[in-house]
Amino acid sequence: MAQEQLETYVVESPEQAMALLNPLRAEILSRLMEPASAAEVARGINEIPQRVNYHLKALEKVGLVRRVGSRQVRNLVEVLYLAIARTYVLSEGLNWAGNTVQQMKDQGSLSHLVHTAERIKRDALLLMERSDQQEEIPSATLDTRIQLASAEQRSAFVEEYVQLVNQLVEKYQTAAEGQETYQVVLAVYPKEGGEEG
Incomplete structure (x- = not known):
């Protein structure tokens, strides 16, 4: 092959x-x-x-x-x-x-x-x-802000976040048949008007 x-x-x-x-x-x-x-x-x-x-x-x-x-x-x-x-x-x-x-x-x-x-x-x-058909759909959303001083700090934050998520994925990942698969997404971008608290 x-x-x-x-x-x-x-x-x-x-x-x-x-x-x-x-x-x-x-x-x-x-x-x-x-x-x-x-x-x-x-x-x-x-x-x-x-x-x-x-x-x-x-x-x-x-x-x-x-x-x-x-x-x-x-x-x-x-x-x-x-x-x-x-x-x-x-x-x-x-x-x-x-x-x-x-x-x-x-x-x-x-x-x-x-x-x-x-x-x-x-x-x-x-x-x-x-869910309109009375099916329970478990989901979660995380929405937070962080002040990052530089591009280097932003890169370091994303890199560490990815490492931590990968550790969590390895800890909870299951190979069992028929289990629900969940999508996990991270987005880091400047907040518009972002100087405010």
Whole structure:
């Protein structure tokens, strides 16, 4: 079947970097830690298969995903894709000015924030429909503010937050069949008019 998936891949080409900074493509890549078809990925992110297929082809073209097989589903043959790596690092060799790379990352993060907010809204509306039928839908929301003195402090905060969440996930993760899967999202962005308490 496929070549082995890399743990980390250093992104050396601008085309790959631009693909990674597209929030939907980054989301699709994150769903390809195991081989999956466009239809499976589309179901996982509440997108239409045609749109996912378009972005998969673009990711394949720049070498960030590869075809690893196919399978027959009724009268269709589904192509299975796999991300070439689990994590990606932008190479210094891209020769982009540091502020350009940071700006691209920031803009990519903002686009991802909009995409994530839309996905949460879609998911919440579907869950509200289920709750209208007297089905109990357990959920939780955390909304807080923090004052961070610098970009370095913001990065350190996010990094530590991710580590703590990963520890919690490992502690409570279950492999039991039929268990509910929960989505966990963190967004960090400047509060508009944010100098106020």
